Amino acid sequence: MSDASQLLPQRRNALYQDVAERLREKIYDYELLPDSWIDEPALAAELGISRTPLRESLKLLAAEGLVQMEPGRGCRVVKISLEDLAELFPVMALLEGRCAFEAARKLGAGDLETLEAIHAELEAAAAAGDIAAYYAGNYRFHECVQTLSGNRWLIRATSDLRRILKMHRGRQLLAPGRMEASLAEHRILMDCFRRRDPDAAQRVMAAHLEDQGLALQRYVAEGGRLHAPAPLPGARAAR
Incomplete structure (x- = not known):
């Protein structure tokens, strides 16, 4: 069994929370594939932990919708379909639209500077044609x-x-x-933040999320794979 101190982050939270974070990374990096069953004994041995914190972490991920517990059978990674995503993106558009509304309403000078700095990273990444860097910057911007x-x-x-x-x-x-279309949408959104216009920021952000969903559908329709390892090189930098 491996030394847990070498495999897990330095503990500040409960052990099962650290384990859950490691499992999220494995799911996002497709080390644990969608619809695959989780081998609990092998995973516990890999992480150098007992089955108890592993099971607690799996319960947490089940509550988040990343895994599914099936009594008598075990636990497997959730597989999200294109139809699921078509339903999720409009909901996310409502939520992130409201986030933009509240942010524009409360924005201070320092907050705007932070958004400007991240937006500058998006401009640079798009100019360089660096999708991975754009993805990382885009993730930070929305966060x-x-x-x-x-x-x-x-x-x-x-x-x-x-x-x-x-x-x-x-x-x-x-x-x-x-990527170019996304940047154009971000430019409009930044203008809303500069003007501190909550209503416009909400509309633009919601439309931005809906366009993301439509672009994903086009990607799949044109032969792109929804469930495959490493969708973007360097995407882990966004976490």
Whole structure:
């Protein structure tokens, strides 16, 4: 059995929470494939832990919608269909739209500077044609807007869905022309934040999320794979 101190982050939370974070990474990186059964003894041995914290972590991931517990059979990674994503993106559009509304309403000078800095990274990544860097910057931008909303209930609901969409959201950038279109949408959104216009920010952000969903559908329709390892090179940097 491996030394847990070498495999798990330095503990600040309960052990099962650290284990859950490791399992999320494995799911997002497709080390644990969608619809695959989780080999609990092998995973516990790999992480150098007992089955008890592993099972507690799996219960946490089940509550987040990343795995499914099946009594008498075990636990497997959830497989999200394109139809599921078509239903999830409009819900996410409502939530992130509201995040943008609240953020624009409460935005301070320092907050705007933070958004400007991240947006500059998006501009640079798009100019370089670096999809992985754009994905990482885009993730930070949306996370920042969510935080700036300052509404803990909204942040909680949005975070729950972000965990599910994270496996697939970046793939929409693989659709031809999508990165450029996304940047154009971000430019309009930044203008809303500069003007501190909550209503416009909400509309633009909601439309941005809906366009992400449509781009993902186009990507799949044109032969892209929804469930495959490493959707974007370097995408782990977004976490």
